[in-house]
Amino acid sequence: QQQVKQSPQSLIVQKGGIPIINCAYENTAFDYFPWYQQFPGKGPALLIAIRPDVSEKKEGRFTISFNKSAKQFSLHIMDSQPGDSATYFCAASMHNQGGKLIFGQGTELSVKP
Amino acid sequence: NAGVTQTPKFRVLKTGQSMTLLCAQDMNHEYMYWYRQDPGMGLRLIHYSVGEGTTAKGEVPDGYNVSRLKKQNFLLGLESAAPSQTSVYFCASSYPQLVGYTFGSGTRLTVV
Numbered sequence: 198q199q200q201v202k203q204s205p206q207s208l209i210v211q212k213g214g215i216p217i218i219n220c221a222y223e224n225t226a227f228d229y230f231p232w233y234q235q236f237p238g239k240g241p242a243l244l245i246a247i248r249p250d251v252s253e254k255k256e257g258r259f260t261i262s263f264n265k266s267a268k269q270f271s272l273h274i275m276d277s278q279p280g281d282s283a284t285y286f287c288a289a290s291m292h293n294q295g296g297k298l299i300f301g302q303g304t305e306l307s308v309k310p
Numbered sequence: 311n312a313g314v315t316q317t318p319k320f321r322v323l324k325t326g327q328s329m330t331l332l333c334a335q336d337m338n339h340e341y342m343y344w345y346r347q348d349p350g351m352g353l354r355l356i357h358y359s360v361g362e363g364t365t366a367k368g369e370v371p372d373g374y375n376v377s378r379l380k381k382q383n384f385l386l387g388l389e390s391a392a393p394s395q396t397s398v399y400f401c402a403s404s405y406p407q408l409v410g411y412t413f414g415s416g417t418r419l420t421v422v
Contacts, residue, residue, distance in 0.1 A: 206350065229408040240314075240400050240413030241353070286352060295360045296341045296404050297368065298411065300352040 201289050203301025210277055211309050218272045218304045220287035225268070227289040231298070232261065232272050235284045244285070245272075277308045312336055316401050316414035323391045323421045331386040331417050333401030341404045342384040343368075343411065344376060346397040353400065359384055360406070391421045 203220045210216045220230075231246035247254045247261045247270065254261045258275040274281055287301040314335045323329055333342065341360050345353040345368075355368030357376040365376045373395060375387045384403075388395060398418050402411035 203352070231410055233413075238415075240402075240415050241411075242413065243410035246408075246410060290408055292408055295358055295366065296406065296408060297343070297355055297358060298353075299369075300345075300354070302350055302352045 201287060201299050201301045203287050203304060205304060206302065207305045207307075209307045209309065212278060214277050214308070216274050216277055216281075216306055216308070218285055218287070218306070219269065220271065220289075220301050221267075221269045222289050223268065224289070224291075226291050227299075228292055229290045230261070230263065230270050231288050231290075232259075233286045233288065233300075235286065235303075241286060274306075277306075279308050279310050282306055282308050314401055314403055314412050314414035316399075316417050318417060319415070320418050321420070323388075323419065325391060325393060325421060327391050328387070328389050329391065329419075330388075331399055331401075331419075333384045333386070333403075333414060335382055335384075335401075335403040335412070337403060337412065338381070339403035339412070340381075340406050342378065343402045343404075344374070344384065344386045345400045345402065346370065347400060347416075348397050356386065356399075391419075393421045395419065396421045 232244045233241035234244045235241040245256045260273040263270045288298040343358040344356040359378040362381040401414045404411045
């Protein structure tokens, strides 16, 4: 019940395309859903986050869509660029659990010029 | 601001050796975490701390110990290293409110 399942494992798109990464969870007590971006040799960095009282959040070219009834959320990257090539992790947390994040397995995104 | 600093950045250990990984943060964060990252498995929580002098087990705590004697430091110890502990270790810190972690740049550990 603590798992967060992420797909696909890897993704290749052309520049300007819209890659979509999906995550699913079981525990309905999760109330915070962030996405992290990680470049090779670096630590993950917070990209965007959403709480379950909204269905969509946009920050620049990055959008989270959230479907509470389906227990799914996804990351969309508009007008993707080669500089977006990185590994993306979804995660979930509960406010009364010491801030612990449960991470998905990660998606390695490659944006071709 | 340095953020979250991890030392060392790389280390090779022989099976059975011990070592301590140090994490230091200068953001006055209450919460600190140790994760390990392995291919295809995402980041898995080893131990975490919600304040100075407190620690708790995460998802994969076996073979590791931690201490948080000072608010800014969180130490991860391996008492008797095993090849299964070959991994990249990340420390992170955060405020109690769910506003996201700040990660360090990682320690790549190889146990031979």
